[in-house]
Amino acid sequence: GNSVTQMEGPVTLSEEAFLTINCTYTATGYPSLFWYVQYPGEGLQLLLKATKADDKGSNKGFEATYRKETTSFHLEKGSVQVSDSAVYFCALSDEDSNYQLIWGAGTKLIIKP
Amino acid sequence: DAGVTQSPTHLIKTRGQQVTLRCSPKSGHDTVSWYQQALGQGPQFIFQYYEEEERQRGNFPDRFSGHQFPNYSSELNVNALLLGDSALYLCASSLPRVTEAFFGQGTRLTVV
Numbered sequence: 001g002n003s004v005t006q007m008e009g010p011v012t013l014s015e016e017a018f019l020t021i022n023c024t025y026t027a028t029g030y031p032s033l034f035w036y037v038q039y040p041g042e043g044l045q046l047l048l049k050a051t052k053a054d055d056k057g058s059n060k061g062f063e064a065t066y067r068k069e070t071t072s073f074h075l076e077k078g079s080v081q082v083s084d085s086a087v088y089f090c091a092l093s094d095e096d097s098n099y100q101l102i103w104g105a106g107t108k109l110i111i112k113p
Numbered sequence: 114d115a116g117v118t119q120s121p122t123h124l125i126k127t128r129g130q131q132v133t134l135r136c137s138p139k140s141g142h143d144t145v146s147w148y149q150q151a152l153g154q155g156p157q158f159i160f161q162y163y164e165e166e167e168r169q170r171g172n173f174p175d176r177f178s179g180h181q182f183p184n185y186s187s188e189l190n191v192n193a194l195l196l197g198d199s200a201l202y203l204c205a206s207s208l209p210r211v212t213e214a215f216f217g218q219g220t221r222l223t224v225v
Contacts, residue, residue, distance in 0.1 A: 043203055044156070044216040089155055098169050101214060103155040
């Protein structure tokens with residue numbers, strides 16, 4: 001079945017550092033891919049998405065490119081801020097999963113000033 | 114647009130009791146999904162409702178049940194609460210056969 005694997009955390013960085021959070025997926029069809037963010041004590045917010053191969057999703061300085069050849073959707077940001085501290089979830093959804101979101105385990109990001 | 118709203122935001126129940134959580138979907142959305150998120154873990158899919166029927170169900174016991182109303186709002190009911198049911202319960206709404214889902218802020222349930 002479909003699955004998502006993302007790098008374990010926590011990831012600790014200094015402010016203005018470059019961020020990469022790895023995400024790879026297994027899917028039988030052609031899924032849409034998502035990054036969601038969860039700030040402490042809050043629900044999940046959609047950060048960005050990509051619906052087909054080579055699409056690049058971007059939002060708030062974060063980017064991720066849908067790479068079908070490597071089945072990856074890594075999250076990147078050029079210069080992180082303390083306010084980016086949160087838990088980041090990679091997820092996929094497709095017709096084979098009846099459009100149910102399949103989630104990675106989440107990666108906690110800690111940014112130190 | 115109010116987005117997805119859930120109530121209550123926090124709830125404390127005693128083991129063995131029953132609880133009802135409520136969700137109003139984003140305007141225009143008619144599909145509602147419920148997730149359980151234990152502390153420090155990712156969301157686990159409970160079930161999804163569309164056209165007032167349960168369309169999909171995750172690996173949760175029958176103690177977890179739901180309902181969708183004609184206005185697309187939804188309820189999640191949990192009977193015979195266990196300590197292990199303590200979690201953040203998230204509601205998400207979407208359009209049918211559309212992959213993007215919008216989440217509410219969640220209901221934090223504590224079972225004591």
